[in-house]
Amino acid sequence: MPKRLLQKTMKARVFCNNFKSGGGHLYGLESINASNGWAISIVGISIVFSGLVSLSLVISQLYKVLALYEDPSKITAFFKSKKSKKVDEKEGEKIITIVLTRSQKETVKQFALLARTLDDHFSLPRLLHLAQISGIKDPYPSLNILLKMRIVESDENGFFMWKNEVSDRAVR
Amino acid sequence: MPKRLLQKTMKARVFCNNFKSGGGHLYGLESINASNGWAISIVGISIVFSGLVSLSLVISQLYKVLALYEDPSKITAFFKSKKSKKVDEKEGEKIITIVLTRSQKETVKQFALLARTLDDHFSLPRLLHLAQISGIKDPYPSLNILLKMRIVESDENGFFMWKNEVSDRAVR
Amino acid sequence: MPKRLLQKTMKARVFCNNFKSGGGHLYGLESINASNGWAISIVGISIVFSGLVSLSLVISQLYKVLALYEDPSKITAFFKSKKSKKVDEKEGEKIITIVLTRSQKETVKQFALLARTLDDHFSLPRLLHLAQISGIKDPYPSLNILLKMRIVESDENGFFMWKNEVSDRAVR
Amino acid sequence: MDALFLDFYHNTGFYLWDYRYIIMIIVGMVFIYLGIAKDYEPLLLVPIGFGMLIGNIPIFKGLGLGIYENNSVLHYLYFGVTQGIYPPLIFLGIGAMTDFSTLLARPVLMLLGAAAQMGVFLTFLGALALGFEGNEAAAIGIIGGADGPTAIFLTAKLAPHLIGPIAVAAYSYMALVPVIQPPIMKLLTTRKERLIRMEEPRDVTKREKIIFPIVAFVLCCFLAPAALPLLGMLCFGNLLKEAVVTERLAVTARTSLIDIATILLGVTVGASTQGDVFLTTASVKIFVLGALSFGVATACGLLFAKIMNLFLKTKINPLIGAAGVSAVPDSARVVHMVGQREDPTNFLLMHAMAPNVSGVIGSAIAAGVLWSLMAH
Amino acid sequence: MDALFLDFYHNTGFYLWDYRYIIMIIVGMVFIYLGIAKDYEPLLLVPIGFGMLIGNIPIFKGLGLGIYENNSVLHYLYFGVTQGIYPPLIFLGIGAMTDFSTLLARPVLMLLGAAAQMGVFLTFLGALALGFEGNEAAAIGIIGGADGPTAIFLTAKLAPHLIGPIAVAAYSYMALVPVIQPPIMKLLTTRKERLIRMEEPRDVTKREKIIFPIVAFVLCCFLAPAALPLLGMLCFGNLLKEAVVTERLAVTARTSLIDIATILLGVTVGASTQGDVFLTTASVKIFVLGALSFGVATACGLLFAKIMNLFLKTKINPLIGAAGVSAVPDSARVVHMVGQREDPTNFLLMHAMAPNVSGVIGSAIAAGVLWSLMAH
């Protein structure tokens, strides 16, 4: 199959070259005809259009397919979100139990800034190290507070994540 | 012309090579003479000097030329600056009409920090996006205030600029 | 010496190749034997082990060697640290003489942030320039204070260093 | 020693100069001026302009100084241009900084990016008519694609002897978009059309954004395999960006990597414009055809938008058709500016980005098609 | 014109496709999916996955599109793979981001990194038994080293025709470390062993950290000179990091430089997996042997740790032996996770880093040894 194609292509090219060989000396419509210009242009623009038209069709369908695909998950998500809301409320309660002093809030904010420079999942030693070189005071006890308040939570893979919502609420 | 040069150069090189061919076995003044060392050194340092001397001459003149060239613009600028001062005063009045609360000032400062990370001309959606991911609270209304206070101004090309002077005044 | 080695290696390789040449057609133990597989594996893993074992031995000794090497310096350091403590106390007194206002403390903090972006040894103009473009207010007088408080100190090479300990104490 | 001085003098630019070098040095300075003072695509015009200075210092041959001498440093750096290596690396970076959201929100606008490519093929015909060979004509036509790296890539593959003039023409006209497009836009649209407001685009999910580069790449390259080097890198870069987990690679692709490729491409393309090989009638024809190409592409985009309005329920502002030429993001900015002149509250920028980025895909496909049809 | 259309159609992927390309495109998409959705080594799987798409678009030969055609852009970028240039550059970056403190604090743990390399040599024997040539078997064995760049480097030197399958196998299994290792770890250890707490490591001085890369390099390369390209760059990068005064070079090495090398290595290794050359029984065997290799390496590390416990006063948790395979830092993370399942307060991560990084050194030495023993 590829062999046949190759032969075809070869033939077509020889054919083209025959035309082209004199192209340099021709001008105007003659030159366009000689170089097969009209055909090439029409083929060319057709392909550009078919490419982008088919892409636009696929994308417009993709949107619907994904919507369908996501629908069940939305339903599930509906229940989940209720649950997680409850959890959130519980967390909210826990957080309220720890009233932060003004300077503690400051520290939390500084940690938040540091956390933004890290990957989503970061190691505790890394965060501590950063805190130390950034001159945050009492990094260990502060980190402890963060863990208690669940601002920093384990991802259960040995790494930790920063919970933006919780930290925002805490420093409000 | 280049042909003639090439011949000349060729000749010169052959000439040099003749000398040099024995250079490895010679020492001291003999070797220097054989390699045409004195001439090369004098030519060399002369060219270095003529390069830097002419450059220093051109630069010292450039300064004056530019000063002349800029002079008329200075005159124009004189008038312009008066005008812009007036505009500034007007802006100043407008700004005074919006008294910022302490937390609003804080927000303006945070936006100022974000703006510094952007190009001089930035798009509003980009700034908003940054504000959202940086956890600035109420980014939309805050941006509105910035626009009203002309801290963020359109560059009339669809992009916006951050006016440092205005923002500095606002958070003072 | 290298020549002899080369010959040996060559011989060894020819030898290997003889075995290997038929390797593609053999399977199982036969193939392993033909390719000298057992020997290569044993030699290989032995070298890996001897590399890491010797490295681990060297490192465990290195620790002790360095400790010995550092010991005298520690003794010297003991006296030095006393001296430097005294100096510190003196510095401390000097610092106390300058009581910073709240906003000055703020400025010191901002300078501290800037200093962290610089090399350990930085030039004053560079720091000033950064301060200006970062919008720190009154950079010149503030820098003056920093110099007086010895938060910024000359390294005696025309560059300056930021003294973290001193600045931390100052903004406390 | 006198002989040596004379000899050295004969090797200096003061002896070797030629009016064509001086012209090109002045052109280079104009490029630098336009880039810096007028802020026209400075990231391209300044490197190319300085490259023109470098390429037009009158130098003697044989030492390995010139870009066309083997073993010269410039020659090594130019290798990435002649072999078409820099353009795909630049496309990787462009992919890593492009946001296809607006396109995904309204895929029909993609047609405008296709329509503007008609300029490419019309210019191709024009170049044939002016006596260029087929491969040369194809390379000249792609100037209308308004995409520097694409133009350089195709020219490197089809007509390497024209890289200098075609690259310079492509980048000059891209820089001059704010000058070339507005009059055409006003000529071909009524005030009423220019006032049309676009519908707010729907929100696009992250999942769509991640799937888009994969689908776009596979589909377009199945159709036009020769678009692979450019589209492949564009879509790869975009996937790195949208995947989030590969953010660090996307950051490098859109900062150091694209910057290094841009610097080296710009300065060597500029240096390839040695006066004696550059200032020819062919170059003049290329510049004329290039300007034509840009104008025709703009017009095609606009008119196609007007045709689409005959079929669409919610009309689109035909101005955004002009952004189909690509020249990202200048062209979209010009659309926005022209729209705001009629109605300062009409925010067209975001909408114009859709045809704008699809113009990049469109001209990459056009380049692929022309390459495969024209290669020997 | 009809002929031209037909001709063009015969050059499209819709005509040229082959089931093997489709399979590989799907595999590429799975790689991308695993990288993005499952977060398995995304920095490797996403580039390789997209590279598979690029390499399996059905293209016609002769134009210079494919990675195996001279003068194609992909071919130029692939040069860094076939000549083994990217792996040392990646090792430079890895060196500049690796902290050897835990290793320095307890050098005896280095033995675990050596023990895991037994997997390499056992797989080598297995590959010989399955009928591979000696040089091929060596390249296959190194998959068990769990170190992508090392595997690519050795394969480029010994069996360049296998780069595709070996690289893909190595990176797939590295990504699947969290799936492959835990069952083996549970099988070979008792609950009591998994509960062992490690001693707090001593503090390591800056001076030790600076001297370490120098000593490690000189010692290991005197022993196994062929490890020079990889170990040299690893130790050089680490020295740049620890020296502090060379911080700016270390930063570039661990950001732009490693990222550029990773992007180019990933996408070209992916593109080298053209369906027609990739889907062979050899590839299947390589995948089977690779999985085996990983499993055996894990087991060797674990068991060696248990043997060490017979001699050590303060016992070590044998789980950390599994981190000796390298696959930094995933393998150490898995150790930590498995340990925490038994006792959530047991913090093994830091301790597992010691065998983890020594596994990198170990497999670089193993690669050097195999290279020098196997090269023609």
Added chain:
Amino acid sequence: MDALFLDFYHNTGFYLWDYRYIIMIIVGMVFIYLGIAKDYEPLLLVPIGFGMLIGNIPIFKGLGLGIYENNSVLHYLYFGVTQGIYPPLIFLGIGAMTDFSTLLARPVLMLLGAAAQMGVFLTFLGALALGFEGNEAAAIGIIGGADGPTAIFLTAKLAPHLIGPIAVAAYSYMALVPVIQPPIMKLLTTRKERLIRMEEPRDVTKREKIIFPIVAFVLCCFLAPAALPLLGMLCFGNLLKEAVVTERLAVTARTSLIDIATILLGVTVGASTQGDVFLTTASVKIFVLGALSFGVATACGLLFAKIMNLFLKTKINPLIGAAGVSAVPDSARVVHMVGQREDPTNFLLMHAMAPNVSGVIGSAIAAGVLWSLMAH
């Protein structure tokens, strides 16, 4: 198996070692020590020092490990040195970080940068006298230019076999500037002269700063076309910096690009010092001549400043003449330090930067002149 062990042993460094490798390894460690502990040009000494370790591990030939073997990774990376590609890239970065303001404020100080180049030509004569060939002598002379990349560039073009010793000599002496220069400075100036305070420089406009690199490039390269690769990149980088609109390119040029080039240049230049080819009497002569060259260049700068004072109304502090050797910015720093020892309130640093940066231009011109006069 015993045979295999023996065979392997014969390939290890423990068998192949030679006292010259050991000497060079120790030299490499001293370089690293000086870089890290003494902070002498660590960005150069640490990579070169570690490169020396890499290049002096005793390796067997044939596998493709050594820098002088084709197809070795080091050989590929060394290509940028032997072809003179890295130096212009480094100059691009230097241009993008250099501020020529002080030079523009007082252009007459540029003469000091020219004067110091006399050291180059005097050393050239000295090298001839010691029996070196003309091309070798020229490469040795440029050590006095106190500019590593320039020295490597010229040597790569004129005497590639001397790259190792010349590069090492150039960088060592640049690192030792704070040791070499002060005694000469004190010897040749009176206390009164060292106390001279410099006039405050006038403010320089942005426009001047933008025009300067263009004018400097065109003028100097018309005069000495062979300075084009170095001066072209230096001025291009500076234009990118000063143009502001091209800031992102300037940032990349002065961070990732220069860092990558510095790492690769440093480590390969270091690795090129293989003991058996490096430790020759020629190397010793080069080191002696290099030290001489530095001293003479310093003296020439100082004395020329004193001569200038005979003609100038407002006297200049002759110390700043010593900064004309370049070695940016160490040499200027040394001037400042020596000045402050006499008067702690005399701030010479900024003033010394003018001859310092003009020394870079001066030695690039000197290199160009020598190249064109000496090339075969």
